[in-house]
Amino acid sequence: MESIWSRPRDAAPARETLTREQIVQMAMTTLDTEGLAGLSMRKLAAKLGAGATSLYWHVPTKVDLIDLLIDEVWGEIDVPDPELAGWRNGALLFGHSLRSAVLRHPWLPEVMYTRPSLGPNAMTLGSRGLVLFGAAGFTGLDIDYAMSCVMSYVLGTASAEVAVQGEVRKAGQTLDEWAAEMVRLAQATVADHPVMQESLRRRAGHDVSRVHTESFVFGLDTLLDGLEARLKK
Amino acid sequence: MESIWSRPRDAAPARETLTREQIVQMAMTTLDTEGLAGLSMRKLAAKLGAGATSLYWHVPTKVDLIDLLIDEVWGEIDVPDPELAGWRNGALLFGHSLRSAVLRHPWLPEVMYTRPSLGPNAMTLGSRGLVLFGAAGFTGLDIDYAMSCVMSYVLGTASAEVAVQGEVRKAGQTLDEWAAEMVRLAQATVADHPVMQESLRRRAGHDVSRVHTESFVFGLDTLLDGLEARLKK
DNA sequence: TAGTCACTCGCACACTGTACGACAGGACTC
DNA sequence: GAGTCCTGTCGTACAGTGTGCGAGTGACTA
Numbered sequence: 001m002e003s004i005w006s007r008p009r010d011a012a013p014a015r016e017t018l019t020r021e022q023i024v025q026m027a028m029t030t031l032d033t034e035g036l037a038g039l040s041m042r043k044l045a046a047k048l049g050a051g052a053t054s055l056y057w058h059v060p061t062k063v064d065l066i067d068l069l070i071d072e073v074w075g076e077i078d079v080p081d082p083e084l085a086g087w088r089n090g091a092l093l094f095g096h097s098l099r100s101a102v103l104r105h106p107w108l109p110e111v112m113y114t115r116p117s118l119g120p121n122a123m124t125l126g127s128r129g130l131v132l133f134g135a136a137g138f139t140g141l142d143i144d145y146a147m148s149c150v151m152s153y154v155l156g157t158a159s160a161e162v163a164v165q166g167e168v169r170k171a172g173q174t175l176d177e178w179a180a181e182m183v184r185l186a187q188a189t190v191a192d193h194p195v196m197q198e199s200l201r202r203r204a205g206h207d208v209s210r211v212h213t214e215s216f217v218f219g220l221d222t223l224l225d226g227l228e229a230r231l232k233k
Numbered sequence: 234m235e236s237i238w239s240r241p242r243d244a245a246p247a248r249e250t251l252t253r254e255q256i257v258q259m260a261m262t263t264l265d266t267e268g269l270a271g272l273s274m275r276k277l278a279a280k281l282g283a284g285a286t287s288l289y290w291h292v293p294t295k296v297d298l299i300d301l302l303i304d305e306v307w308g309e310i311d312v313p314d315p316e317l318a319g320w321r322n323g324a325l326l327f328g329h330s331l332r333s334a335v336l337r338h339p340w341l342p343e344v345m346y347t348r349p350s351l352g353p354n355a356m357t358l359g360s361r362g363l364v365l366f367g368a369a370g371f372t373g374l375d376i377d378y379a380m381s382c383v384m385s386y387v388l389g390t391a392s393a394e395v396a397v398q399g400e401v402r403k404a405g406q407t408l409d410e411w412a413a414e415m416v417r418l419a420q421a422t423v424a425d426h427p428v429m430q431e432s433l434r435r436r437a438g439h440d441v442s443r444v445h446t447e448s449f450v451f452g453l454d455t456l457l458d459g460l461e462a463r464l465k466k
Numbered sequence: 467t468a469g470t471c472a473c474t475c476g477c478a479c480a481c482t483g484t485a486c487g488a489c490a491g492g493a494c495t496c
Numbered sequence: 497g498a499g500t501c502c503t504g505t506c507g508t509a510c511a512g513t514g515t516g517c518g519a520g521t522g523a524c525t526a
Contacts, residue, residue: 017504041483051506053484057502062483098269113342113392115400118422128430134428141444142451144432149390149452156389159346160381169347189351195360195367199377211374218375219382223452226459250473274514284475286515291473295514 016048020058024068030103031069034168035108066111071119073108076101079128082135088224090132095154095220102158106166109159137231146227153223157216175208237297237352251283253291257301261338264302268399269340299344306341306350309334312361314366321457323365328387328453337389339399342392370464379460386456390449408441 026047026204030039041062042052059065077097078092102108126147133146168178183200259280263272274295275285292298310330313323335341358382366379401411416433436444 040481042481044444045506053486053507054505056484078381098333099440109346110343113346113396116393116397123422123426123429126432127426130428130432141435141439141447144435145448145451146455149386149455150313152389152452153386153456154389156387156392157382158388159392160385162344164349190354193356196356196365199359199363202374202377206374214374215378215381218378219385219456221388222379222382222459223456223461224459225462226255226455226457229458229462230455273512275512278475286476287474289515385522 016050018054018058020068020153022048023055023058023065024072027065028041028069028072031107032105036110036127067115067119070108070112070117071121073105073121074117074119074125075099075121076104078124079125079132081128082132087132087136091136091224091227092220093151094129094132098151098154099158099216102155102162103165106162109155109162112155140211150220150223150227153219154216157219161212165196179203179208237293237300251281251287251291253280254299256288256291256298257305259392260298260301261305264340265338269343287442300348303345303350304333304354305343306338307350307352307358308354309337310358310382312358314361315365319459320365320369324369324383324457324460325453327362327365330395331384331387332391332449333389334394336398339395342388342395345388369460379395383460386452387449390452391459394445394449402462412436 023044027039027044030044030047041055045052045055048055055065059068074143077094079094079097081091084090085093129147129151130143133150134143136146157217164173164178168175171178183204186197186200234409256277260272260277263277263280274288278285278288281288288298292301294460310327312327312330315323317323318326362380362384365374366383367376369379371379397411401408404411416437419430419433
């Protein structure tokens with residue numbers, strides 16, 4: 001449980017100097033544009049006009065830096081107040097906010113499942129989420145369960161979504177070009193999977209990213225329906 | 234869309250020789266016991282009594298090797314025939330099978346979200362899943378949506394679960410020791426998050442891995458409830 | 467016997483995270 | 497003003513990484 005959150009920060013800076021905030025921000029834009037593989041301490045330092053090992057004064061290790069970045073993302077998500085939106089609307093908004101954060105930061109799934117999130121933003125995200133599902137009427141452990149099943153679902157779908165987006169970008173195609181090639185290639189590959197072929201044909205006509213969104217909404221609605229039903233029992 | 238699946242395999246071997254299957258299997262046990270960071274081509278080759286670069290005759294790159302390993306995992310999951318189990322029971326069993334596969338191979342989340350799965354086992358998994366949800370009564374794109382929301386939910390929860398397990402193992406504690414320390418530490422850290430503290434206190438009494446399972450079942454049931462309700466409309 | 471193919475492997479390259487210790491400059495104490 | 501500390505920078509070095517290249521070896525075929 002030794003983590004960057006449990007160690008105290010240092011006092012005030014003295015002269016014109018690198019800051020942890022600068023480092024985090026530059027790392028964030030690097031990650032967003034070049035992906036996890038594009039982030040090295042040397043390159044990051046160079047972008048900041050600093051020597052490679054200077055970063056280590058501000059940040060203990062690269063892993064800790066990434067923990068900071070993850071928590072930064074948690075800070076971007078908004079969890080509505082159930083008083084204002086109602087719990088179901090709030091959960092819906094929360095889900096969409098969470099998904100779009102993952103889509104904005106496609107490197108997140110690659111790193112977030114290596115370590116539980118214990119940073120300050122993760123904490124307030126958790127708190128507000130619990131408030132939301134507590135307001136819905138859940139009690140005891142069910143509050144936690146309701147919160148975490150919505151969160152897991154959203155992160156799961158969004159993660160899968162960025163996986164195909166990453167593949168597509170690497171191939172230098174548009175999503176629809178990729179999907180089309182996928183269908184063509186499937187004629188040969190999945191010859192013995194008629195059910196799979198049918199599924200591919202179903203999607204072929206539609207805009208790929210719309211299908212992704214629709215699929216996401218379908219699942220989220222279904223899950224919230226299930227939660228609502230559970231409340232009425 | 235250039236992937237290891239689209240390239241043809243080579244002909245028969247000649248003399249006593251390394252095989253792709255050996256490599257895959259050894260890599261699998263290494264990954265399961267030492268994690269992703271413990272797998273390097275050099276060390277893997279050494280375990281097989283081979284030179285490092287010999288592996289590259291059998292496998293194009295490390296990334297491709299990992300693709301093979303991922304597909305191997307997909308092959309372990311069973312998707313029941315809806316004729317035998319009924320769709321809801323089938324989906325339940327599928328979910329549990331999927332979750333336990335992730336728990337057996339905790340390195341999976343770290344790699345599976347970097348690229349869509351297109352291997353043969355992924356295909357049959359997909360096919361059988363579609364059959365299952367087709368049998369439930371869904372039609373058109375809804376079949377795909379139903380299938381993928383269950384899959385995303387299960388993978389999402391299981392991924393989060395292995396994240397805390399990994400942290401715990403790294404700390405060399407049992408799950409419950411870790412949880413206890415977590416609660417203790419939270420007294421200070423989350424002082425301004427009373428809702429979070431309450432949640433931690435709720436869990437404190439219970440066996441941690443039982444709570445995980447319960448949480449998983451709660452969400453899966455809820456999701457299937459939602460799907461069932463959708464069918465009746 | 468010669469040649470070809472399947473396979474192995476040592477070396478080398480460019481790159482990684484980061485420990486260490488030397489250094490510089492501002493701020494404090496005497 | 498002199499000395500000392502604390503904050504911050506950075507060059508060098510180490511142990512590792514994935515993998516391209518080309519030389520080598522054994523078995524089979526003509």
